[in-house]
Amino acid sequence: MAVNLSYREYFKEDALPLMWCAGCGNGILLRAITDSLADLEIPPHQVVVSTGIGCWGKADDYMTTHAFHGSHGRALAFGTGIKLGNPDLHVIALMGDGDALAIGGNHFIHAARRNIDITAIISNNFTYGMTGGQYSPTTPLSSKTTTSPIGVAEPAFDVCGLAEECGANYVARSTVYHVTQLKRLITAAIKKKGFNVVEAINTCPTHFGRRNVPGDTVEMMNYIKEMTVAKSRYEKMDDEEKAKYLVTGELVNKERPDFLSVYREINPAASESGRGEGK
């Protein structure tokens, strides 16, 4: 029987207003995650959000679930410990682009290789917003930031491509503009066992937008809307055209056994003493 939970069960309304800037999409992503948890009817006490440092790292302040606010880049390291300590819990790692791919880059690739049962939700706004708009591993080539005033000379990481190559079980990309798709992909990622990644392309009008997108918060939102294209359209493009866009949708959906299943097979004593099967 449907319990009909609301996102309000997972969202701390008394913590409003949110700390993020006007036009920052983090609040939209937060709503999508809390909506997904309500749809999946996972009680808040069975969810742990593990966060690092950065604007998006503050998201756990607004959630009623358990939270572990750790050091920069280590959301997946702490999340791995939490999952192994109590496999019954749903662990969701909330990371920004710098947190997941620069400071925590090593944790990211190994969590994917290990296929540990964690949902990683990456808010990618192409910059280090909290520290003043420096360029990050996902800043698009030639974009201007405070540390690349004439344009960044490094190509950006393809977050989803990296996750796929490293062995992630489920990989998807959406944006904070495409809210219904975003929620659908997050729901699928939380539901699925294994290391599952959702990259949410996000707006940063304050730092990235000010230097790269002429106009206001709406123009920043239009920028991320226009830089992305649905998978069905992307697949029909030639390579030259593909290079101009980021593809959105479900990009990888595999059935690799997750770390704990493999570990329990190799070490049967572990399944006997294990506290449960998780999800």
Next chain:
Amino acid sequence: MNKTDQSVKINIDESLCKRCGFCIEYCNTKVYEADQDGLPLVKNLDNCTKCRLCELRCPDFAVKVEVENNE
């Protein structure tokens, strides 16, 4: 339930709204208009299709679309 059998109320929390303008810009049926300060005003409620995208796209949880079923 047919959508025409439903009535809709839109609440904007002025203290939470940061005037980003997303709800005004992306409403397909132009329900909102901005005041001088950029605050969204519900001007054309009759146009509302109850899609709730404005609520989902509000980064500050300031928009609440309440849909009620008519008797």
